Amino acid sequence: MDRQVAISFEDNVIKVVFASSRKGKTVVQRTLFLKDEEFDSFLKTTRLSNLTVICHFQRFYSNIVSAPPAKPAYLKKIVEAEIKKSFPELGSFSLFYAVLKEKTAEEKGLKSVFYFAIANSELYEIIERFNRHGQTVKYMYPDILPLSKLIRSSDELSKKTVLCIATSETEKPLFLLKNGQLRFIRIIKSSGKDIDDIDVENINMTVSYCTQVLKLNPEQILLMNVPEREETDPLQTIVPVVTISYPSNVLASQETLRNFITPLSSIIFNHDLKNDNLLPSKYRTLHLQKRMAAYSTVLFLLFSFIGLGYLLMNLREISILKKNINSLRKDVTEIESIVPAYEKDSEKLQQLTPLINLINEAHSIPDIPKTLAALKFLPLENTNIQNIQINNKKDSLQIQIAGSINAKNFGDMHKIFQELVKSFGQMPGTAVTSKSIDIRNNKFQIDIESKIL
Amino acid sequence: MDKKLKKNLFYYAASALCAVIIISGTLLSGKYVTSLSDKLNQFQTLRINSIKMKVATQNMRTTSRSVLSIISPYLKQEEMEGAILTTIDSIKANMKDPDITVSDFKKSSNEIVLPLTISGQIHDYTSFVNHIGYLQSLFSPFFFIDTISISKSSDEKKDDVCFVINGLLKTQSLGT
Numbered sequence: 061m062d063r064q065v066a067i068s069f070e071d072n073v074i075k076v077v078f079a080s081s082r083k084g085k086t087v088v089q090r091t092l093f094l095k096d097e098e099f100d101s102f103l104k105t106t107r108l109s110n111l112t113v114i115c116h117f118q119r120f121y122s123n124i125v126s127a128p129p130a131k132p133a134y135l136k137k138i139v140e141a142e143i144k145k146s147f148p149e150l151g152s153f154s155l156f157y158a159v160l161k162e163k164t165a166e167e168k169g170l171k172s173v174f175y176f177a178i179a180n181s182e183l184y185e186i187i188e189r190f191n192r193h194g195q196t197v198k199y200m201y202p203d204i205l206p207l208s209k210l211i212r213s214s215d216e217l218s219k220k221t222v223l224c225i226a227t228s229e230t231e232k233p234l235f236l237l238k239n240g241q242l243r244f245i246r247i248i249k250s251s252g253k254d255i256d257d258i259d260v261e262n263i264n265m266t267v268s269y270c271t272q273v274l275k276l277n278p279e280q281i282l283l284m285n286v287p288e289r290e291e292t293d294p295l296q297t298i299v300p301v302v303t304i305s306y307p308s309n310v311l312a313s314q315e316t317l318r319n320f321i322t323p324l325s326s327i328i329f330n331h332d333l334k335n336d337n338l339l340p341s342k343y344r345t346l347h348l349q350k351r352m353a354a355y356s357t358v359l360f361l362l363f364s365f366i367g368l369g370y371l372l373m374n375l376r377e378i379s380i381l382k383k384n385i386n387s388l389r390k391d392v393t394e395i396e397s398i399v400p401a402y403e404k405d406s407e408k409l410q411q412l413t414p415l416i417n418l419i420n421e422a423h424s425i426p427d428i429p430k431t432l433a434a435l436k437f438l439p440l441e442n443t444n445i446q447n448i449q450i451n452n453k454k455d456s457l458q459i460q461i462a463g464s465i466n467a468k469n470f471g472d473m474h475k476i477f478q479e480l481v482k483s484f485g486q487m488p489g490t491a492v493t494s495k496s497i498d499i500r501n502n503k504f505q506i507d508i509e510s511k512i513l
Numbered sequence: 514m515d516k517k518l519k520k521n522l523f524y525y526a527a528s529a530l531c532a533v534i535i536i537s538g539t540l541l542s543g544k545y546v547t548s549l550s551d552k553l554n555q556f557q558t559l560r561i562n563s564i565k566m567k568v569a570t571q572n573m574r575t576t577s578r579s580v581l582s583i584i585s586p587y588l589k590q591e592e593m594e595g596a597i598l599t600t601i602d603s604i605k606a607n608m609k610d611p612d613i614t615v616s617d618f619k620k621s622s623n624e625i626v627l628p629l630t631i632s633g634q635i636h637d638y639t640s641f642v643n644h645i646g647y648l649q650s651l652f653s654p655f656f657f658i659d660t661i662s663i664s665k666s667s668d669e670k671k672d673d674v675c676f677v678i679n680g681l682l683k684t685q686s687l688g689t
Contacts, residue, residue: 388557452657
């Protein structure tokens, strides 16, 4: 929800509207009429955010100028140069401008631009009043601008050429709109809020001026903030008079709408008006600087809080670590006595190492008696063992058995030899690596590897 | 200068200073935490190592004690030579006068080796196996068997079985 405050300086009264906009609907929350002397205390006591100020300027400079086609940034410079040329007495100023939709025949290739300029000194007078109480103005418009947007938004009136009158006790601004765009502004003196004969005469003269000089024929005269007149007493104007219908998307009474139509228009058409902000660029820069400083402060404070959190965590960790280190440091004295003892014993063991290696070597060789005992229990019938050769290969024993077989025939001899090989193979921890038999003289040789430990 | 801007700039500067001090403090304290953690790790490693050293010292003592309880190490080469020769006498006595042939002592730093060959006849296979067991069980000097050869006489009328054991007696001094 977009909350906004609009303050409109009208006659001797200051009108304040607090409203919020959401999804195209504007809800008026509070309205105030303030006298000029009450305004300062109001500014002092109230917090105003998103503030729009609408003023009725006594001295302004407006006209239509021709400008070559250019990008908006250059066009503004051209218009500024044109204003400076036309009004050399005008010092620094702020302006808004609008490129008019149609071109005249002789202005083909050129753009018609309507401008409205105000001396910055006049703007600063108003801004200073807010500054004194620490209030920041976000947007500033002349009263006719939000009202012109009101007509532009109307389907019925936006295509017409209309002369609008916003009445007040002291002055009556007349402004001519064509296709919803400002073309001409005139301020006439007023003797009261109602429209009298002198006003009618002034209106008719203005209509004639528009027709003859500006070549624009107002189709209607539009009363902006005047109660509807009775048909029995119509105004004697040369073009018909109508009263504006207020926008339906504002939730407020008709009386509120009539009394506060200027500040309300600035709230309703806030998005359309942004580009026409009259605030001096210096003030806007100042405003930007203030905001940047404020946001940076918040950011730094945020960093500080996060940093502080980490710092506290670190301090806590430091205290725990120091405590642990101190408790471990006490053990260091004990460690000092361990090292010499270790070194002494290590040296002693170093001396014994060859002896230990020798013992280990002596006990790592295979068990020869066990192997020899196993050989004794083998069934060696019909076999005559001639020679047993045992070679110690450190991790195993290479046993070579040679002998002869007593057999009647070759078949028996083969059978006995196979039985013999089988029995050697069945010895635990042994494997037959090679075998051979010479059938001519019945001699055999079997190589066995034993790993019996 | 605008009053509010002045105030905002003051708060900006103050908050920036505050942030710089706090963030610097945080970074420094972070580094200090890291260095303390490293120190703690070193102390813990030292403590673990000291426990390991304590256990290792204990183990070394046990090992040394065990070794010294098994064998009495010789301090001089003469003692080792004497021990080897005594062992040969023991072998002779134990194996009932076999033929023992020895070659020269082989000496290297703290070790003395004496190669020898034992030969003889096998009257009883069980006794022979027990003799082999006896040779393998010799302690300081140790007997390392290289080869054992058992062979029957080529004369079929004779029933003689001979054996030849090649090996070496080895012993080690403490090297002091």
